[in-house]
Amino acid sequence: MKPKVAILLLGCVFSVKAFAQTTQADKINVYVRCLNEAIDYANQTRACLENYHHDVMRYKKSKTPDRYALRHYTAYQCSKQIPTYYYQEAQKIGIPSLAAPLAEFWETFLRIDAQCKALEVYIRLEDYKTDQMAGSDKIMAELVELYSLLYQTKEQFSRSVRQEAASSGNGALQTALQTMRASLQREAALLDSWDYNLNQHIATAWDVDRIAQNVLENEALLRDFQAMSLPYPLDFYYKQFFLDGLQTMQDYKRQAIDQYGVGAQKTDELKNATYLALINYYNGLLVSNYNMMAEYTKNQPGTTVMESIFLQKFILASEAQRTQLSLKPFTDLPLLPCEPSAKSTAIEAKTFTTLSHYVNFINESVTFLDRFEYVASTLHDDLEDLRKGKKIQVYVKTDELKIPKSAFQKAEDETQFLENGVQESLLNQLKTLFDIEREMTELTLFLEDYAKNQGYEADNFAAADSAFERFVLLFHLADERKERLYGDVRKVFESYAAPAENHWYISAQALLQVVDAQRTNLFSVRDFHRGNAESLPVPSLLEQIKQLQRDLIVKEYDNLQGIERLGHYNGNCPYTPYEYIADDSKYLVEKTDKFSAKLPKPGTKGMYDDFYYRYNNSLVYHYNQFADLSKVPVLPYIRQPKLLLLNQKLDNPQKPFSPQVPAGEPTDFFVNMDGYALNRLTFLLDVSGSMAAADKLPLLKEAIRFMLGAMRADDKLSMVIYSGTASVVLDNASAKDTAAVHAAINGLKSGGKTDSEAGIALAYQKALQNLLADGNNRIIVATDGEFEVSKKTTNLVSKNFKKDIHFSVFVFGAGNPRNEALFGLTILGDGQYEKITKDNVHYTLFKEAKAKKANN
Numbered sequence: 121m122k123p124k125v126a127i128l129l130l131g132c133v134f135s136v137k138a139f140a141q142t143t144q145a146d147k148i149n150v151y152v153r154c155l156n157e158a159i160d161y162a163n164q165t166r167a168c169l170e171n172y173h174h175d176v177m178r179y180k181k182s183k184t185p186d187r188y189a190l191r192h193y194t195a196y197q198c199s200k201q202i203p204t205y206y207y208q209e210a211q212k213i214g215i216p217s218l219a220a221p222l223a224e225f226w227e228t229f230l231r232i233d234a235q236c237k238a239l240e241v242y243i244r245l246e247d248y249k250t251d252q253m254a255g256s257d258k259i260m261a262e263l264v265e266l267y268s269l270l271y272q273t274k275e276q277f278s279r280s281v282r283q284e285a286a287s288s289g290n291g292a293l294q295t296a297l298q299t300m301r302a303s304l305q306r307e308a309a310l311l312d313s314w315d316y317n318l319n320q321h322i323a324t325a326w327d328v329d330r331i332a333q334n335v336l337e338n339e340a341l342l343r344d345f346q347a348m349s350l351p352y353p354l355d356f357y358y359k360q361f362f363l364d365g366l367q368t369m370q371d372y373k374r375q376a377i378d379q380y381g382v383g384a385q386k387t388d389e390l391k392n393a394t395y396l397a398l399i400n401y402y403n404g405l406l407v408s409n410y411n412m413m414a415e416y417t418k419n420q421p422g423t424t425v426m427e428s429i430f431l432q433k434f435i436l437a438s439e440a441q442r443t444q445l446s447l448k449p450f451t452d453l454p455l456l457p458c459e460p461s462a463k464s465t466a467i468e469a470k471t472f473t474t475l476s477h478y479v480n481f482i483n484e485s486v487t488f489l490d491r492f493e494y495v496a497s498t499l500h501d502d503l504e505d506l507r508k509g510k511k512i513q514v515y516v517k518t519d520e521l522k523i524p525k526s527a528f529q530k531a532e533d534e535t536q537f538l539e540n541g542v543q544e545s546l547l548n549q550l551k552t553l554f555d556i557e558r559e560m561t562e563l564t565l566f567l568e569d570y571a572k573n574q575g576y577e578a579d580n581f582a583a584a585d586s587a588f589e590r591f592v593l594l595f596h597l598a599d600e601r602k603e604r605l606y607g608d609v610r611k612v613f614e615s616y617a618a619p620a621e622n623h624w625y626i627s628a629q630a631l632l633q634v635v636d637a638q639r640t641n642l643f644s645v646r647d648f649h650r651g652n653a654e655s656l657p658v659p660s661l662l663e664q665i666k667q668l669q670r671d672l673i674v675k676e677y678d679n680l681q682g683i684e685r686l687g688h689y690n691g692n693c694p695y696t697p698y699e700y701i702a703d704d705s706k707y708l709v710e711k712t713d714k715f716s717a718k719l720p721k722p723g724t725k726g727m728y729d730d731f732y733y734r735y736n737n738s739l740v741y742h743y744n745q746f747a748d749l750s751k752v753p754v755l756p757y758i759r760q761p762k763l764l765l766l767n768q769k770l771d772n773p774q775k776p777f778s779p780q781v782p783a784g785e786p787t788d789f790f791v792n793m794d795g796y797a798l799n800r801l802t803f804l805l806d807v808s809g810s811m812a813a814a815d816k817l818p819l820l821k822e823a824i825r826f827m828l829g830a831m832r833a834d835d836k837l838s839m840v841i842y843s844g845t846a847s848v849v850l851d852n853a854s855a856k857d858t859a860a861v862h863a864a865i866n867g868l869k870s871g872g873k874t875d876s877e878a879g880i881a882l883a884y885q886k887a888l889q890n891l892l893a894d895g896n897n898r899i900i901v902a903t904d905g906e907f908e909v910s911k912k913t914t915n916l917v918s919k920n921f922k923k924d925i926h927f928s929v930f931v932f933g934a935g936n937p938r939n940e941a942l943f944g945l946t947i948l949g950d951g952q953y954e955k956i957t958k959d960n961v962h963y964t965l966f967k968e969a970k971a972k973k974a975n976n
Contacts, residue, residue, distance in 0.1 A: 155225065166432045224273045235263050235266065267431075299341075303366065310398075324437050332526075334373065378524060403429040407430075479756045486736075490761055492595065495518055523558060538612065563587055624752045630679050631672070631746060637668060641708065650765070672705075673699075715731075797972040798832070800887070802890070804899055806902060807842070824865055838886045841879070849868070894975050899928070903932070914944075952964075952967070
């Protein structure tokens with residue numbers, strides 16, 4: 121018995137000591153409990169008011185109001201028991217600095233309760249039948265104001281609590297509690313930035329960018345949280361409850377950000393649902409678990425005061441607050457070379473995760489492009505019917521058009537885990553692709569309003585025509601940019617050492633060869649359908665694919681050696697995706713053979729939709745399934761988008777792009793040179809006989825005409841041609857001197873032999889004469905690849921780059937491989953080397969005019 125008595129006495133002494141240590145915190149917590157009980161009551165009441173408001177709206181709209189008469193439903197019954205007990209307990213404590221703000225809060229709380237009861241009486245007396253709901257509207261308006269006032273008094277009380285409990289202790293526990301409090305305050309500040317709109321059919325402004333910024337800040341915070349160390353059982357509560365709660369909120373925010381597409385912006389339904397869900401997570405996970413830890417550790421030195429839960433606010437919006445469209449062209453960040461260093465070590469987990477997030481963003485972007493294709497095609501067809509005089513209702517299904525913002529954020533945030541030499545290159549490409557999608561979305565919203573308001577009657581479809589041309593340009597550009605980004609991501613991945621004699625890796629490499637070859641095949645089919653008659657499936661490529669898929673089957677057991685093969689249709693089995701890739705590839709080859717036997721007309725979709733669907737949803741899907749199963753890092757593959765045509769007039773490829781918009785719209789609707797340096801562009805144009813084809817010199821003329829529409833009077837152009845001899849056809853003319861510039865363009869005719877060395881010497885002579893300090897001084901070579909590069913030419917490019925003259929090369933004509941000598945010159949001259957097609961010709965040349973920002 122004596123040991124038990126001793127233990128009992130020790131417990132009593134410890135309890136007295138603990139009570140003495142925590143008396144002040146315990147007193148403050150009595151106030152906080154009172155506050156939380158009242159807030160919980162008010163939150164439940166707000167839900168009741170929402171149900172009531174829903175019934176009121178139905179009653180007002182009904183043609184037979186007696187059928188929908190308001191009744192005394194429990195769903196919005198306000199006469200519940202208010203938590204008076206907790207307020208009385210707080211009054212007994214008597215902390216002067218807290219008593220006054222709590223009393224002010226409680227007074228407002230009682231006023232809300234009184235109004236709710238008045239509303240209940242109003243309903244039971246059926247006064248709404250005689251006053252046309254005037255009494256209801258008045259009470260609801262007063263409740264909106266009271267909830268706002270209650271929130272203000274609650275915040276004042278919370279500040280008083282923080283001041284009263286300002287002292288803090290040291291050690292890991294107090295550090296954890298302080299960090300958790302800071303996290304709670306950050307989340308509360310986010311929730312404070314919006315409220316619940318009972319009229320959710322009316323869209324109000326919602327700062328989604330603020331939510332996105334909060335997600336980024338929390339990612340860094342979560343990494344810090346994970347590194348904290350606490351003794352058991354605190355570490356369990358801390359990591360299993362608080363951290364999991366914060367991560368759950370992160371996931372919900374990302375989901376909301378992605379769902380906030382075009383459709384979700386038309387009402388407040390998503391905004392309301394997100395608001396309530398985050399409050400529930402905040403109150404039920406974060407605050408409750410923080411308070412549990414505070415209660416559990418009250419015997420520890422330091423601050424152990426509990427936190428208050430969040431009070432829901434609501435409004436009754438009467439007018440939509442649609443976000444104003446910027447209608448700005450996307451920002452094209454510099455395309456920097458991505459040259460990762462070769463490494464002798466395997467890729468680290470964080471690096472691999474980052475690269476996988478890049479691939480995920482690209483695949484989410486492909487989903488966006490597919491949805492965009494559907495919206496653009498439907499809108500285009502409807503407007504074409506209107507143009508033909510048909511009486512139709514324009515159908516624009518924009519609701520599913522959603523930019524992959526959270527996937528973008530993940531990749532952007534984790535770029536820090538890549539080597540320094542590739543971060544800026546990948547990040548610039550990531551941001552540019554994302555901004556292209558932003559412009560596509562805003563342009564779609566503009567056209568949706570344009571169609572709804574019948575803007576085509578005022579401008580005879582001029583804005584629609586310009587917008588659709590821009591649609592095609594942006595779509596193809598996004599397609600090209602995602603390929604460049606994936607290629608660079610893959611270069612980074614492949615710069616790490618491969619696992620030695622690992623059969624997961626060996627198998628993945630065999631599969632990758634097939635998927636790579638089929639991608640080339642897909643591009644050939646796609647380009648033909650876009651109208652490039654020279655781009656046909658190459659028989660030698662098909663034979664290569666057939667051999668690769670044969671090797672897959674023949675070498676299957678060797679490749680998969682040591683990897684458990686459980687048989688077909690087993691969800692966890694790596695055998696199935698491996699074997700299916702050979703079958704998928706076989707189907708695509710057979711499809712291509714049929715296509716080659718009976719070619720569709722270029723400019724029609726033909727069999728492309730079926731081809732791309734099988735490529736994405738079988739071939740790439742099975743490869744990525746294998747990558748998921750792999751025990752070593754295997755980079756996922758990217759999917760390909762649909763084909764966007766919009767009935768382009770293929771018989772008139774030189775039609776200039778005309779960015780016309782209805783009166784009153786921004787003049788920089790499509791292109792904008794604000795903020796860019798003045799241009800001194802010297803074109804060195806190959807007009808030899810080989811440039812006569814339709815996809816060469818005529819395409820070059822179209823590109824120059826397109827660029828002129830956006831350039832300023834102070835932008836100057838020169839043109840040097842070389843064919844047999846070199847000569848100047850335009851010398852430092854203003855871009856707005858359209859007569860001179862168009863005369864020079866129209867006078868370009870192909871014929872004769874090539875004298876590239878003389879041409880480049882003359883081009884540099886003119887560039888030096890017209891050199892502009894702080895200007896965008898560039899020589900732009902346009903050729904089909906027949907260009908001799910001598911030591912003299914190399915020295916000329918290198919020497920004049922030091923004088924701020926850049927050197928770019930545009931190669932025209934299908935089938936030309938990259939000219940390594942010309943490519944080397946663009947490296948020396950810090951310019952770009954681009955293969956030009958009719959799909960990228962407008963954008964690529966215009967990019968040269970925006971290659972340098974103005975010095976502010």
